Amino acid sequence: xxxxxxxxxxxxxxxxxxxxxxxxxxxxxxxxxxxxxxxxxxxxxxxxxxxxxxxxxxxxxxxxxxxxxxxxxxxxxxxxxxx
Numbered sequence: 001x002x003x004x005x006x007x008x009x010x011x012x013x014x015x016x017x018x019x020x021x022x023x024x025x026x027x028x029x030x031x032x033x034x035x036x037x038x039x040x041x042x043x044x045x046x047x048x049x050x051x052x053x054x055x056x057x058x059x060x061x062x063x064x065x066x067x068x069x070x071x072x073x074x075x076x077x078x079x080x081x082x083x
Contacts, residue, residue: 007051013059013073018046020066020073034065 001008021031028046032039037058044052063070 009074010045010051010053011048012077014045014047014052015077016073016075017062020068021046024066026066031062031065035061037061 001011021028026034028039028042031037032042035042041052041054044050045054059073060070063073
């Protein structure tokens, strides 16, 4: 993936969202219920095959539900962060 492509930021956030969510033991269904977004929307965000755009407000809501700092979604990916 080209880090200079604006789509990369969505990929970066999606991988970190999945990692954080799993580390908290929260399913996509639980995240959907707590955040009022649909399971399909969350699945699309976390997908490696589909680019789902979303707002900063959505990211803020996920950070609230996951009890994490919003900046965690922007952590660089490495072999320990890839899922």
